[in-house]
Amino acid sequence: MAIADGMQINCSDLQAVGGTRYIAIRQHTATDEITFNNTDHTITAIDEAAATGANWGVFESRIESSSLTISGTNEGKEFSTYECTLSWFIPGFTTAQFNQLYKFDGDCLMALIVDNNDNPSGTTLPTTDQAHNKVIGVSNTLPNQDTNSSDRTQQWCRLQSVEGGTGAAFSDEIGVTITLVATQYEIPRQYAGVITIDTDGLGLATT
Amino acid sequence: MAITTGININCSDIVGAGGIRNVLIRTWTSGDTIAYTNTSTSHAISSITDTGGSTATWYNYEFKNELPSLTVTAAKENGSTSYECALTFMMPDMDLGKSAALQGLMDTCMMVIAVGNNGKAYVLGVSQKYSNEKATLRNQTYASMTGAEGATGAGINDDNGWTVTMGCKQWEAPRLYSGSLSLYTNAGSGTGTSTTT
Numbered sequence: 263m264a265i266a267d268g269m270q271i272n273c274s275d276l277q278a279v280g281g282t283r284y285i286a287i288r289q290h291t292a293t294d295e296i297t298f299n300n301t302d303h304t305i306t307a308i309d310e311a312a313a314t315g316a317n318w319g320v321f322e323s324r325i326e327s328s329s330l331t332i333s334g335t336n337e338g339k340e341f342s343t344y345e346c347t348l349s350w351f352i353p354g355f356t357t358a359q360f361n362q363l364y365k366f367d368g369d370c371l372m373a374l375i376v377d378n379n380d381n382p383s384g385t386t387l388p389t390t391d392q393a394h395n396k397v398i399g400v401s402n403t404l405p406n407q408d409t410n411s412s413d414r415t416q417q418w419c420r421l422q423s424v425e426g427g428t429g430a431a432f433s434d435e436i437g438v439t440i441t442l443v444a445t446q447y448e449i450p451r452q453y454a455g456v457i458t459i460d461t462d463g464l465g466l467a468t469t
Numbered sequence: 470m471a472i473t474t475g476i477n478i479n480c481s482d483i484v485g486a487g488g489i490r491n492v493l494i495r496t497w498t499s500g501d502t503i504a505y506t507n508t509s510t511s512h513a514i515s516s517i518t519d520t521g522g523s524t525a526t527w528y529n530y531e532f533k534n535e536l537p538s539l540t541v542t543a544a545k546e547n548g549s550t551s552y553e554c555a556l557t558f559m560m561p562d563m564d565l566g567k568s569a570a571l572q573g574l575m576d577t578c579m580m581v582i583a584v585g586n587n588g589k590a591y592v593l594g595v596s597q598k599y600s601n602e603k604a605t606l607r608n609q610t611y612a613s614m615t616g617a618e619g620a621t622g623a624g625i626n627d628d629n630g631w632t633v634t635m636g637c638k639q640w641e642a643p644r645l646y647s648g649s650l651s652l653y654t655n656a657g658s659g660t661g662t663s664t665t666t
Contacts, residue, residue: 276547276548277547277548278547278548279547279548279549280547280549283599283602284602320602322601322607324609325599325609325610378599381598385507386505386507386596386597386598386641387505387507387597388597388600388602459602459603460603461603462603462604463601463602463603463604463607
């Protein structure tokens with residue numbers, strides 16, 4: 263891809279804030295259909311079957327505890343490797359929480375991470391805009407040749423670690439930090455389709 | 470938000486009295502409904518009501534005069550500005566009732582209204598920026614009792630009492646309550662309540 267233009271950095275870029283607004287996770291399935299836009303480097307549709315949309319679980323975390331880090335490396339090849347690591351802290355250490363976390367074990371996952379930059383600076387009202395997002399575990403560089411078989415890309419997101427405990431002192435944290443990792447060969451894409459959050463805020467649908 | 474207006478300072482601002490007149494505290498509940506006002510001239514909360522009702526009930530914490538204060542410290546890092554809010558008040562005489570009141574403040578997520586001697590009602594622990602997407606109750610910017618210091622004093626002239634600090638961290642300046650606030654009229658044994666509508 264030829265370099266035709268450089269890049270601006272504006273005041274609005276400098277006002278960008280850290281952290282994630284929410285995290286949504288779902289399993290890859292054999293019938294998933296993913297539509298990529300390689301011009302804008304986005305995903306325009308994630309469907310459980312053709313044109314049916316897809317359901318995701320929304321996982322809340324302790325405020326200011328979740329982050330996505332992306333480490334790209336190139337070893338002189340025509341591609342770079344991107345290790346995408348998503349981690350967040352779940353306070354509580356309860357059975358109900360563990361039952362939810364067991365669902366990650368051994369599954370091939372995709373994660374949608376929406377950050378806090380959809381609101382214009384100074385605006386406090388939660389926005390319906392969710393464009394400032396990244397998807398990990400869904401990529402289109404070096405994929406399985408059957409483009410409808412995203413479950414065989416082997417670039418899924420997977421559970422890497424669950425770390426935490428009760429602490430010892432009464433004032434210690436009790437809970438676990440969940441880490442999901444996806445190794446892919448392109449920068450995480452933005453989901454450019456429609457995201458609709460459930461009424462209770464614990465699920466969403468991509469269409 | 471672009472700057473569209475400046476600010477005047479009038480005589481009434483200059484003569485506003487310092488200190489806190491009332492401290493009202495309640496626990497967040499799942500049916501709470503908050504109405505926010507966001508305009509270029511008003512950063513306020515116009516209504517706080519409880520489950521299915523038209524009012525919310527607040528409990529009154531009296532204190533020794535001229536000791537309570539509210540401090541707000543804002544700090545900007547990158548594009549994020551956080552506001553650390555701390556309300557401190559002193560309940561004289563460490564007796565049974567005060568100890569019980571402290572126990573009630575320990576393990577709960579709260580909102581606080583501090584009414585200043587200037588007549589303004591400042592709300593702590595209720596903010597809209599970075600709040601939960603769908604459930605107000607799961608907003609994590611609530612107020613907590615961040616400190617309590619009890620002291621008998623040593624000299625006979627010293628104070629005996631509890632100094633309580635209610636704190637919260639939020640990502641917007643504390644809002645003023647612009648709705649209707651009915652203060653208690655009889656707080657015998659701490660049973661009087663105030664209401665917001």
